[in-house]
Amino acid sequence: MNLSVSKAQSTVNISYNVSFPEAQAHYADIEMHISGLKQNILDLKMPVWTPGSYLIREFAKNIESFSAAAGNRPVVSPKINKNTWRITTKGIPAVTIKYRVYANEISVRTSYIDASHGFLSTSGIFIYPANMLHHPSTIHIKPYKDWAKVSTSLEMVNGDPFTRVSPNFDILFDSPIEVGNQDVFGFDASGVKYEICMYGGGNYDKERLKKDLHQIVEQETAIYGENPNKHYVFIVHNHLKGGGGLEHLSSTVLGASRDAYSSEKGYQNFLSLAAHEHFHLWNVKRLRPIVLGPFDYDNENYTTNLWIAEGFTEYYQGIAVRRTKLYPPENYLDVLAGEFNILENLPGKNVQTVAESSFDAWIKAYRPNENSANTTISYYNKGAIIAMMLDLEIINSSKGIHSLDDVMKYMYTEYYKTQKRGYTDAEFKKGFEKFAGKKLDDFYKKYINGLTPIDYDKYLGYAGYKITDELATNNDAALGVTTVTAPNKKVIVTSVIRGTAAYIDGINVNDELIAVDNNAITDAATMLNDKKPGDKIEVSVMRDGLPLTLPVTLLKSTRVKYKIDSVDNPTPEQLLVRKKWLSL
Structure with missing residues (x-):
């Protein structure tokens, strides 16, 4: 970037208004204001991926009703590629851009909005001006109906929880925002204020979580000798069945099963997930x-x-x-x-x-x-x-x-x-x-x-x-497939493992397993109960609507199950x- 362009951009101001007039239909409405422009062309971009999740997700696919205006006058804003809109701004010092984002994908890396809450995975919500990633921006949030809380690592402006500021777009895209009526509690550790926000309910014990997460934070901080945050947020989405996490600079988003906290295995798994994503604030x-x-x-x-x-x-x-x-x-x-x-x-x-x-x-x-x-x-x-x-x-x-x-x-x-x-x-x-x-x-x-x-x-x-293989003495016969039982009780092959009997003798993914030696298959787990390695069997399948019988020579299972012993x-x-x- 040359000096004149850099100097011109130093006067640019960027702000967003985020509202949810149709939250029940999974929409956020975004109004972006850019002023102080001194350039002839303004390209606006939507990220195609979110840091920490290494897949091109094409967030622009969720944008609709994109428009631009200078004052009350519409400004032409053609889309020039999959994620870029171009506005001619010669003689135009300020523009307002409006667009809608459809957010109906439940995951830790994608936005989801409904009548109960709004989760904004910011890289899929906010467009940014090309070559201005270093610019600060202000985000004003207008909550839907009775929503009363905002949880994010972005700092408040004048103590207003619904107005946040980001020093640059790298930080904005690394700072997810939860809006709604989430359960918020926290603790202090390593000189940092920690906030836990729970959406979706659950059988969690607040005091136990605060105590145990405090210990994990202290243990991880001790490795590096410092905690570089002032404020850190755990955003936890509790669903019937949930999982996964995504790290951010000063926060994380965790997926959890709302009723799993009461079992020791479920609780330990949650602590491990939290420990994983929190450790990322240093590593990566x-x-x-x-x-x-x-x-x-x-x-x-x-x-x-x-x-x-x-x-x-x-x-x-x-x-x-x-x-x-x-x-x-x-x-x-x-x-x-x-x-x-x-x-x-x-x-x-x-x-x-x-x-x-x-x-x-x-x-x-x-x-x-x-x-x-x-x-x-x-x-x-x-x-x-x-x-x-x-x-x-x-x-x-x-x-x-x-x-x-x-x-x-x-x-x-x-x-x-x-x-x-x-x-x-x-x-x-x-x-x-x-x-x-x-x-x-x-x-x-x-x-x-x-x-x-x-x-x-x-x-x-x-x-x-040392390691010990608990299956070492087994002489179980194996077909070498994984299956799923469909609602109509059909047993469908979902994968075929290399080197196994099924792989060698030609059973395919999507085959419906009908019978072994003319004995109907009702349960994939028991279809080989009386078989041993070396047995020659006939597997009847339905492939693409046509019956097929395959001769198969069973092999010994090669699966291992290690345990660690002294x-x-x-x-x-x-x-x-x-x-x-x-x-x-």
Whole structure:
């Protein structure tokens, strides 16, 4: 940007009015005011994706009734591509833009509005002037009917909860807004004011949540030595069945099941989710891959390091909850074994590296199909396992002096605070090596950029643990499909696992399973009850409306179910690592 353009833009003022005249029909009406214009052309853009969710979502598809005016005079505003509107502003110092947004997708990353509340995922609500991402803006919210509360990390203007200000558009697009009558309560931790806003009801215990989230915040803050926020908001959407989370700079949005808080498993899962998204306020929101900021809101932003950004965060969600000592170490080891089982039961582990999984998130991770298990892995899952491996390697090699915590704090201090930029892949590798005290070229070749099977016993062995496969002695026959039973009781194949009997002998996705050896299938779980590996069977299916019988030779199930056990008589060195690792 040249100096004259920058100087001209310094006088620009941007504000929005958001109202909900038809909230019951899932609409928000947006009125945008821009004044101080001194340019001939003004392009207005809608982001095509939201940071933290690596998929082009085309938010402009939800915009309708776009118009522009200068005073009372309409101004032509043609759409010049999928997410850009162009206005000729020569001699026009100020314009008002009006448009409507349809918001009817329930998720943590998309807006949803109905008569009970409005959730504004801001990257899908607010258009912005091209080349003005650094500009501040003011947001005025006119609530629907009896809505009385606004929850967001954006600061109030003159103490008015319905008027908020954003220093720039990167922060605006990273600050979701909840409007309605949500249940709001909070606590103070690490010098930060925390707000929890609950929409949708639920059987949660406020006092228990405040106490336990306080401990998680303190544990995670201790890793980095500081909490960079003044105000942080947990926006929680409680549904009949809910899940997922999306991180933001000073807030997070969590999906939860409203009645799951009363079970210990459900409650621990919620704490882990909250710990995950809160940990992101350091890892990825500030300590970030170099390409993830400043953002390009028009295109994909590629990185091979989501295994650090997301995988390490998944690892630390379990570690943070473990460090609160709310649950015994066995709970954490069960969670960790679950991560092993997810990876090891995916044929995709032999196809896609964790670096490739990161890079291809834009086209694969958020667009899974029936063959994804055969060709892909999750950078969350394998990244968490790699974090465990590196943590144990560092603790062991330093004789309990250092851990992965030291790497995370060092990288945060060096790149976010000192150099004020993101890191490269090579720079993070050097950070690992600094505290491991050794080169990790071979580790990267095997586990980051390669497909070498993970030696779980080697790394767990540092802490005196080992893995045991609870299915190792089973001799169960397996067809190698996953199925769904339709409302009409039809059993439909939804995936076929590579290398299994079904895969080799030609059972297809969308086949309706009719019978095995002329015995009608009423329950997919019991259709092979009297069969063993090596048996030759005939599977009757309906494919595209036509009957078909397939000869199939059953194979032994290759599924694993690992658990983590202590080795007999762990050494003092192993117990030292164990104590450091599990905060015993």
